[in-house]
Amino acid sequence: MAVQMGSEEEFKTTIAEYLESLPTQFCRRVFSSPAACLAIFRLLSTVGKQLIMSMLYLDAGLRTQDVLQCAKTEQQRMVKAKIAQLRRLQLVVEERGCVSLNPIFREQLRNALTGGGDFGSFGIPYAGPRDKRVTTAWLARHARERWEAILHFMVGRSATGAATVGEAPAAPLSRSVRDILRMSRLMEGGEGGMTITNSGFQFLLQDAASQVWTVLLQYLRLAEAQDMDVVEVLNFMFQLVGLKLGRAYSTEALTPHQRKMLSELRDFGLVYQDEHDPHRFYPTHLITSLTSGTRSSGAARDGAPAQSELTLSSDRGYIILETNCRVYAYTDSPLQIAILNLFMDMASRFANLITGMITRTSVRRALLRGITADQIITFLCTNAHPQMQVRVPVLPVTVTDQIRLWERERDRLRPTNAHFYKDFAQPQEFERMFRYAQEIGVILWANTEKHQLVVTRQGHAKIVELVKNHRALRLRFSCRQR
Amino acid sequence: MAPPGNEPGNDEDYIDIDDTGPDGLKGADGGYTWEEEYKRSWDVIQEDASGSIQSSVAGISEQRKRKRRVRDTEVVQRGIIRHVVVVVDQSESMAVRDLAPSRIHAALVELEAFVGEFFDQNPISQLSIVATKDGLAEVLTELSGNPMDHVGALRDKANKDLAGEPSLQNALELAMHGLRRAPSHGLREIICVVGSLTTCDPGDIGQTLQALRHAEVRVSMVHLAAEVHVFRQICSETGGQLAVPLDADGLRDALMAMVPPPALSASRGTSDMVLMGFPVKSVAAAVPTPCACHHELTFAGHVCPRCRAKVCSLPTDCDVCGLPLVSAPHLARSYRHLFPEENFVEIPPAATAARACYGCGMDWADPQKPQPARDAPKPAAGGSRYQCPACRHVFCLDCDIFIHETLHNCPGCA
């Protein structure tokens, strides 16, 4: 779990970093919608949320000192850091030792809680007759098919996947999807033969939510590239996140940009829109469940029938890993098998179960693709069977350690570009150069007996300088001799 | 099957068909468990039509739960105020490793848990610990109401060095002597944890037994090896019970079974009014003041209403004037033993109009009914309903068990 949380943190910070990078006036506009405020709020750390909530209904600012006083002494540093982060996100303003919420943010977040603010910030439901065919379960299936089609497209192009998983449905992917895949360096190569990159493999091992975030971030970059209005995109994104699963929403009020975006997100299965009536669209759980913790509690959910279907097949824990590196995976999805195949040797396959083994060779294979040991471990951890989830640590330590060892044994050499000096004319010359190199700290290795010296590249440049003007000196000196 | 009263508490996880209680050496048909032919727990699991065993497993667990829920609830006078001497065998026989890591180790660990639980459920009772080795017996802790003393004594490394043979007689005599100064209204008990099959006594243990009976001390034993006649006799004649646990869990269950206050025998002696102090929690003072119990400087504490001494924790006896100090909640904690909840009666699902369990407010198991709300969790386990005879409200099995084992009051009647 800890590892998984790590990954969660990571992707959250990425989106956070993006927000931090936004200039102030952009932020103001982003905060102008309750939906956006709520979504952003949900991305914060627990402490951050608490801080904001305690200040939400205070019109006056709090003295930073007092805020810190609220926390236990050993935790105050951490709280301070959180406040700083909030400030970077421009959620709080801090002046004269007082912290207070960004007024716009405060107002809109209040609106989000009380239900005020601008009209239809949480989407405008479609008034017309509802489509019987579209149920949450149906949406879930649709979304899963779309999403896994993409992952499949990636794996299918990989050396392993296609071979073992013959029945990979070669779904034709739309242009925009390919563009994003290529832009995000998940895949490379021309239209004809796109091949998955190492980062692509790493992408495969992430949990669904992180994957979606990665895509959305890429989409933002793409939008920038096509100089669309980023804030508009962001707001729409956050609005989608706040929509209700299984309800039809009207596209009437949407701007052209947003419609375009909608059609593109549709290709990812983040929303569903029937080609025949463009007036309504349905968000799928891929996007509505974004701001919930990535702890995908497929099993933990209240067991309401629809719930189990709402989670991606990859979201439900299905892997059992034994201390002897045996793996039992309760899955029949070719995609899952293909992904597992990245780092384990398949032994046998049954209707709903495959067994295999994590071996040195299989892990080597993964490592050669640039997949790190930690990624493998995280993946196993995330998808561990509910019965394994309850144990601490989730995975048997023997296996995780072994995987790390296998990774370590591959980098036996630590190479650094350098220059090597030898055959010094006289010792003092070596001494001088040695001392100088020591001062500027560029020595990689030195042998004072054999008068040999290895310095880094940048060190070399400096030393050349030294030698040059020293020689010049000596030259002038010799001239004067004459 | 063992009588329901003595069911082990913590066997939720595994399906255990031949479930032996603390003194559950007696098997289903009265014979000893090792005389019965071996029962394999998986024999009783049948696949259903779809070839899944889930339904059958669920059935078994529910039936086990149901077995548990029948309790004796007739209102009896219980000895709320108990004076218990725990006798720990520290003879070499305790070094045997049939309990991991060793008998003595397991025993001490479980005893520690016991002490905690004991004072949790009998807040105004007192405890003392006696150890016996080399044919001698020594008092580790005097009778006192402060759990910390006893836990400290149990954790003492010295307990781990074992020597010679135990002397049951000496231990009992010593324990009895300790119990002499215990007031007559209290219940007098001795609980022995013994690993040795022998005892080396200076005199006739029969006389000790007579003395015990005369002093109305009830002796219970947990024997880690086997049942020994003299031990069994002492227990049965003093109205205690002898348990021979099969494993560590058994040991725990055996000890835990002695935690709830036992029912009083009608022939018991007088009951008294006990003078007790209800100290006030002293406000965190500006300067720390020494506490009477550990002589350490502390800010907060409870002030004895009679002698104004400050003690750290309740319940305990005031170290200065010896007044038993309790807080009202501590007394309240014991009320549940006095007024046990009545058993609920099982009624057919058709017999009630209620759509949901009154306790947890969740719908009954009813596949065709859609879930009311996204966050209304699974329907109640099983189709069975249980009705409180007093308030006529209907509950699901889980709530029934929770109410009777943890909550101790019926939501409907509260």
Place this chain on the structure above:
Amino acid sequence: MAEPLESDSSLLVVVLDANVGAWARSPLALDKALQQVVIFLNAYLALNTENRLVVLGATARECRFLHPSSSRAPEAADIQVYEQFRAADVRVLAGVAALVDGAGPDQAQAQAQAQAPSLISRALSMALCHISRVNALLTNKAWARVLVVSAGADSAREYISLMNSIFAAQKASVLIDVCKVLGADSVFLQQAADITGGNYVRVDVDAGESLLQTLMFTCLPDHYTRGILNAPYNQLIDFRATCFCHKRVVDIGYVCSVCLSIFCRTAPVCSTCHTKFSFRIVGPGARDGSSPNGTQNTNNPQNGSQSSTTGTPSAAMSSLNLG
């Protein structure tokens, strides 16, 4: 799960004291208070989509699950509000309205009810049942806590059941927060908060304290956050007992060794369980307890009758006809 992790979801059971009579006496009208509570609920739901919320309404007569309830939330699409919030809000508001109306029809009874305090202990028991049930169903257990928004006064009748609930909560590491909106401090609920490690706050509306702000500040943090923040300063709590015979607060009392009833004076017979006492006071240094004189003998029976009529712990106990 020994330590609460940041990612752990939490389960909050809110017990709303919807006692019309009590609220009528309050400077803060029930509906106003309700609005603020609803905002707080939304804030709680906003913290984490995994967060579970249960709302119980309690009046003097009944006690009901408001949310989640079997009654479907009306599908009226309110575009202003975030879906997840609306479902809860609508149910709670409607539910409370129903409760209040339920007290409405016959004024005489309503008046009678209005005086009696709400069934807080019943609500607590139901809350605990629900919590134990939910956690039995979940694979990763949610950290549960209870928030009591109380307006009424203690009723001695509830003492035992309340205490039982408190200890059950303590066993299950369920925090009990108490927000006392009006009336005097409730000794029982103070003990509840103190024993379970929750917070007890009293909102003094007259002094301009905001209920909402207090809730946000004190009752919103989950188990994890409480490990980081300091608990608000709890004033010293009175754990002294009241004697069953005269309802006096005693700091040294006589306790029946059989049923643990507390008396401020010696008596030959326990008025609760009718046990005859031996004529000596046990307890070190209790020299003063001499044999009882006539007066106590005479006032003992009426003592018993009185206790059986008035709603007191002793009445509760004797009504449970101890054998």
Place this chain on the structure above:
Amino acid sequence: MVKAVKGTFIECDPAAREVLLRLNSEEKFIIEDLDSTHLFINSTHLERVQRALDELMDANTYKASNLPS
């Protein structure tokens, strides 16, 4: 006069060094064998050497035949 050579400085464990020396005997790439844990080699060969080392190491690890479950 001092000589400065451009190349790649390699830090490794003695075992790996031995392997490199052996590889070197087939095709020269080591400029200077500094000491038991350091080498100075020709940058252009780095890729090849690493691969070769990896393969060699792989070839020289023996595991119990993993029988399918």
